[in-house]
Every structure is written in C-alpha cells, then in structure tokens.
Amino acid sequence: MSVTVLVEAAQLLTLADGPKDSPRAGPAQRELGLRRGHSVILRDDRVAWVGPERERPATPGAAEIDCRGRVVMPALIDSHTHLVWAGDRKDELELRLAGADYEQIFATGGGILASVRQTRATDDDTLLAESRARLERMRRSGTTSFEIKSGYGLDLATELRQLRVARRLAEETGARVRTTCLAAHALPAELREHADGRAEFIRRICSEILPSVAAAGLADACDVFCDRGAFSIDEAREVCLAARALGMQLRLHANEFGHTGGARLAAELRARSADHLLHLDDTEREALRAAGVVATLLPGTSLVLGKPYADGRALVRAGVPIAVATDCNPGSCALESLAMVLALACYGCKLSPAEALCAVTHNAACSLDLNHEVGRIEPGMSADLLVLATPDYRDLVYHAGSPLISQVFQRGHCIWAV
Template identity: 40%
Template structure:
C-alpha cells in the first residue's frame, strides 16, 4: 500500500518546518501558476540550500526516525514531480517541486533528475568485506555437492580465510577492501557495516578494524565497524570454546574498546560453535564495556539465539533461518531488528528466511548482503532485491524499507539516515527508471545512475 502525496506531502509538512497551507490558499496558488504569474505564498519561509535536486519524476521513501515494523513496511511516502533541498550534508526540504520555497542567496548547485526516480541511499548492515584470500575452489566443490565436512577435510572452510587474512598486510587488505567498497558504492550503498572475524587473534582482528578506520577517511561510504572475534574457534583453542571466550573477554575486548575501533560486538551463536551460555557471557561482557550488540543467530539450528538477542538488548539478530516463532515475538517486543541475508541462502541453496513470519510477529526486517569469502562472495544489491520480492514474498515497498530505514535501524542510525526527510543526511540515489518498483522488476540489473552522499555527488554513470 502506498501513501501518495501528489500535491503536498502532508507527512513532510508535519516535520515542523512549515504550517500546512489551507486548501483555499493552495488552490489560489495553483491558479496563479497556471496563469504563468510568479507568486510566492506568504506561508513559505525561505530556506538555505547548497544543492537542489529538481525534476524528480518520483520520490519514494520510508519515513521516521525508528525502524518500521510488520505490515507498516509495506507503506512508502511517494511524491510525484518532487524536489529536494540540501544544505551541506543535510536535507532541509522535501516535497512537490511546485511547492518549493524560495532559496536564500547564494544560489545553490542544481541536479536535474530528468524525471527519474529518487530513493534513499542503501544501508548494507551486515558484511565481512575486509579479508584476505579467496575460496573459489571451495565454492565449486559446494556446487558439485561436496558435503561441508569433506570440504573441511580438503582444507576449506573459515580456516582458509583466517590463514590468508593473518598473512595479509594492512596495505594488501586496504587495496582489497577498498575495491569492494567501490563496487558497493556503484550499487547505491552509502552506509555499510563491516565485521572483523578473519583473524581470531588480537593482532589480526585489530588490523582488520584499523583497515576500516583508515578507509573511512579515504572514500565516501560510511563504515560502521563491528568486532566479530567470536566468529569461529581458532586452532589455538580447538575444542575449548569457553577458553577462547575467556581470552576475548580478558584480552581482546578491552583492547578493542581502548582503541575505539568498533561500535558493535557480534558473535556466531550456533550449535557446535558458541552455545547459548558462552554467547550470553560474551555479550554481557561486551555490553559492560559499552559496545552495542549483534548476533549471528539460529542460522543452522534452532538454538535460541533470537531469544538471546531479545534478552541481551541486541540491536539486531541476523540470519534467523531456524528461529523459533516465539523468539521472533520476543525480538519484536524488545525492538531487535531481524536482518535477513538472502544472498547467503541463495549461494548455499538453503531455504530463504521466513520474512512473513517475522513481519507477522511484529519485527522490523532489514536486508543485507553478508558479503564474505566463503558462503556469499557477493554484494549484489540488485540480486538481493529480486530474491526478496520473487522468492521471499516481500513487496517492493517492504524490500526498499528493509534496505534503507530498517538497515539504518540495524546499525542504530535510523535517526540520522535511511529516509529522505528534513534533518537527515543527504544520502540519495537517482535511479535510471520511472519507478522504485524497477529495483525488482529490472531483475538483477544495477539501475543506480547517481549516488549522492552527504550532499555531494560521489558516483555517476550517465
């Protein structure tokens, strides 16, 4: 269901920037415009802007400063013939171009959207983009049907990535990760979460996080760093997951906190890796240091990770392929974002997440790529969007919400980005399409033409 605003965006007027004009006033204004007369209604206060995006055929955005839950994800604000006024990094006005208020001097730069569609920048809230080495041979083994344990016996699995990442220098990781970020930007990603987790030791985990910190100042995509030392059990602690948790709590978490290189801590809460009690102990220690929490939960087994996410006040729980419906309700009640990773299920040929169950439970659902060297070497937003609509039963409106505002909420950033509203960061995409629905309809194709990040054009194809 759409909330269409074709003459005046009631939602945006309620942002407190303008009183809503009377119907009589609007009709007089429209008549004078049709007569070709210049007229600025008295209710329009001038705004200061450094950039105007004009001639937007369709503007589509979720709304609000918090995650959108359940069936509300199926609603967008859609404005025809729209414009956006931006002052430096922030949006100051959004609405029908016919209602654009006067702009203070000096005159701003302008972008002609050529009647195309504008949506918020995408927020990819779950990736592992800093790693060394590749596992393409393992990918083909899996495609041939080789079981996981046999792949492990052949030398595959996460240990391959750990060894390659430990051996990589900062400069090597910078080059590899920088190239991946550049491709994300072309696909419309303006904010990305990045996890460590391919070192499983103090030195390499800090190196991965340092790479993210350095890249943050060298390219336009905002990076939200997550410490994921609890990704697997390293060889040094083989058979002793509890001992490895003790090591992280005593040695690694304090150093990561001291250096301020991660906002989140994450753990792979899974049978045979980190069980519930080990995960709880680790998460409580991380929270005590001030880290915000995330979980890889209930991907392979119904262990109860989704319920633990609710119990510990995590910002998000991710994967959730086997999550208990009761735990989904607990997540919804606790405000935990349910992050679905369709590309991983696609690559592993596993059933897709039950988004309908999550939305029925009242969860806010986010979509993310899970870019990583093993189970999902892909950051393809177009493929992910198509899978969400074609195979997971999401509406185009829900998928766009999941990839923008709810992705921001999964990083605790919904108050700052994820929608095109006054006060938020000016992160916007111009699509080479007449409607946002083409994100699914033009299946698997990148239709992002122009990327605007913090009020600046940072990528353009046409």
C-alpha cells in the same frame, strides 16, 4: 557552499511518514512516504528542503538535475558485512557447486579458517587495498553506509588490524561505517587440538580481545556466530555480557543452521539485531518482537549456499521489524550489490518491494543507530541518496540486476554517475 537540486522526481521515496526513532514492522514497513512531482534541495552535505516542485524556493547558482521520469530514494545501508578480508575462496565455490556442504567444509578446516590464514598472512596495505576495492564496488552499487565485522583474525593483533582497516575505509571514502568485533566467529586452528581450547578462546575474547578493542575505540558492537558448529548459547552469552559491560551494542548470527537458541538469546539480551534466522518458530518470532530486535535477513547467503530462505512474511505478520543486508564475505556470500539482495529478499523471503526497500534504508539505519543521519529524505538528514533511471521503484525487483542506479550521492557529493 554547494547547492544541488533534484528536480521533480516521478517518485520521491522519503520514508518520512512512519516512526523515525524506531524500526518499522508489520504494515508500517510498507510505508515509503512516496511523493510525486517533488523536488529535493541539497545544501553541502545535508538535505535542506523537500516539497512540490511548484513550491520550490529559488536557489540561484544551484546545480539542477532533471529527475522527471526518475525515482529519488535514500542511498542503501548494508547492516551486515564482513568486507575486510584477504584472498578469496573461489575454490570452495567450485566444491560447493559440485555438491560439498558448507558445514562440512568448515568442519575440515576450510571455510572461515581458510580466510583467517590468508588474512593473518597479509600486510595492512594489501588488506586495505583489497577491502577498499570491494567497498568502492559496493558504493557504485548504491550503498553509502556499512556495518563491517572483524572475525578473520581470531587473535588480538589481527582482529585489531581488521577493525583499523574498517575505520580507515570510512576516513578515506567518507562512507559511514559502524564496526563490529566478531572475534567469536570460529575456534582458531591453534586451539582446536587442546582439551580446553574452547574455554581458553572464550576467556581470551572476554578478557583480552574485547577489552583491547574497546580501549582502542575500534568497535561499536560485538557479534557472535551462535550456531551449530560454531559457538553455543552459553558461550555466546558470556561473550555478549563481557561486550555489554564494555559499552558495546550486541548483534548475533542466529538460527542459520537450526533452532539453536540464538534468536532467543538475542531477545534475552535485547540485541540490536539477530541475523540469518532461516529456522524460526512462532515463539521465537514473538520473543524478537517483544524485545524490539531487528531481524536482519541475508538472502544472498541462502542463494549461494543453496539453503532455505528466511520466512519474511511470517516476520511481517508477527510484527518483527526486518532489515536486509548482503552478508558480503569471502565464503558463504560474496555478493556486493545490496540492490540485488533487496530483490532476493522479495523473491526468496517473499517481502513486498516496499517492505524490502524499508529494510535496506530506515530499518537498517535503526539497527545501526544511524536513523537520525541516513535512511530517510528529510530536511536535516545527510544527503545520501540515489537517482534511479526508471519512474517506478519496483523496477529494482522487476528488473533485478539491471543498471538502474544512475547517480549515487554520499554526503551531498555525487560519487557515481552513469
């Protein structure tokens, strides 16, 4: 048995005071359960005890880590990534910086389709190695739980390969991984010339790809890129209903490029999460709130693409629970540090540091059904947590990008320390 004590943190963010079975919205999203001068005992892979240092029970032989002058908080949970892909699109980055538009690049066969060509042509070992390098950088940046989407295959064999790689990343690193089948990411090149190519692709997803993925137990959820230039509301609904019939949770890329109806569809289908949401009106926010959908904001993508930021304040006022994620992908945002994106959620989406912190811990966990494992520091929870080299968590925003994360614990093991 291994026992570690984190001694007398200047700030311990437990997230333990609000609702635990559901994501937090409105004023509750600012409730961090902040304790001063508290210690945490980790036993094997679990949090065993939390309380004031003076009340700490004796733990002979335990490793002690002095956390005076430091923050202890839950490890980060990245609830929207596409991190299994091959190759890169750095040429597109330069085109966009020179003025080209993401939707134009996509329409002319670049964008997602460029990553599909590269991913299909790459063998499993290389795909695993490239993806693992990204995952390791993300773990060193404080993230120990991940949602990973497929969507760079767009055919049965490659979608299965991507999802298998995502599962292997979990087995090899011990990171928690929830997988999502995003076969409905783009219409594949080989079907673009056919008159009924769109209908044929939707048929393949519903009757071949999703059933095979479900039979292999490779996806926890299904997602659709439901937006202008991608898939329509009717197409997205058909895919989602097929996925639901197979027992998958639903997540949706929605309202990134306009009021395309994706957010309303997410509410109608009671999806776990509606993601992006750059364009959202009061009735759409109310629909999300009433349906209990988590609004997942991806401000890194707004930064990289030069798009507007989602209005976080309006979502807080409307009582919609908010998660924040990287959207780590080869084109529109390859940022890997969720801590950096947390700061962007403050500067761009106007969340307060406390709201953004809940968005990358408890609320993200809820959207992935991981909220009884990670996202809070309480006895019985998995010992996934961070030690920050500062006494004030707001420095994650104030000094965004600085190397403040001094230790990363995953399942009770220190996997990174500086």
